[in-house]
Amino acid sequence: MTRSVGPPLPVGHTVAMKVVVIHQSRTGNTRRAAEFIGGAAEVAGATVTVRPATNLDYKELAEADLVFVGTWVDGLILLGHRPGDLGKVKQIPKLWDKRVAVFMTHAVNPGQAANKLAAVLEADGADVVAARSLNRRHLAVEAPAFATEVLASVGALA
Numbered sequence: 001m002t003r004s005v006g007p008p009l010p011v012g013h014t015v016a017m018k019v020v021v022i023h024q025s026r027t028g029n030t031r032r033a034a035e036f037i038g039g040a041a042e043v044a045g046a047t048v049t050v051r052p053a054t055n056l057d058y059k060e061l062a063e064a065d066l067v068f069v070g071t072w073v074d075g076l077i078l079l080g081h082r083p084g085d086l087g088k089v090k091q092i093p094k095l096w097d098k099r100v101a102v103f104m105t106h107a108v109n110p111g112q113a114a115n116k117l118a119a120v121l122e123a124d125g126a127d128v129v130a131a132r133s134l135n136r137r138h139l140a141v142e143a144p145a146f147a148t149e150v151l152a153s154v155g156a157l158a
């Protein structure tokens with residue numbers, strides 16, 4: 001019996017990584033960003049799961065080679081930018097020595113919120129390899145591009 005195994009991976013894409021994409025989202029933008037990131041990582045050959053911060057699988061997280069952690073930008077547009085729902089993000093188990101890529105979504109001005117989240121995760125021992133806020137109106141372009149950049153930076157793309 002023949003069985004379809006899907007299209008071959010594009011030449012040069014040789015990822016065999018386990019990737020977990022965690023999102024904290026109120027109105028769906030960061031969840032959508034997470035899905036785009038997960039989709040791009042999957043196309044690159046990674047084994048991917050996308051999960052809300054409130055529904056994690058600890059074993060899966062322990063086995064991950066790369067973890068994306070995302071939330072939304074909370075601020076006063078011009079100032080006071082910080083990671084939204086930081087309390088929930090902090091409930092993620094400490095990602096000690098894990099390679100972590102931070103992403104956020106924002107409307108107009110993210111300030112330094114992504115770097116702030118990176119600092120929080122680094123203080124808990126994560127090896128943060130990238131931090132970026134994505135414009136909520138351009139997620140379909142910016143999120144996969146970010147994922148591809150991160151995968152390349154960790155040597156996951158040939």
Ligand SMILES: Cc1cc2nc3c(=O)[nH]c(=O)nc-3n(C[C@H](O)[C@H](O)[C@H](O)COP(=O)(O)O)c2cc1C
Binds near residue numbers: 027031105108
């Ligand atoms: C209380 C509050 C504060 C916000 N502050 C900012 C801000 O300072 N800068 C900005 O660009 N967007 C700001 N936003 C917009 C959100 O960051 C943006 O809509 C984000 O994509 C929401 O993500 P979510 O759909 O995953 O909840 C704010 C939204 C809320 C609800």
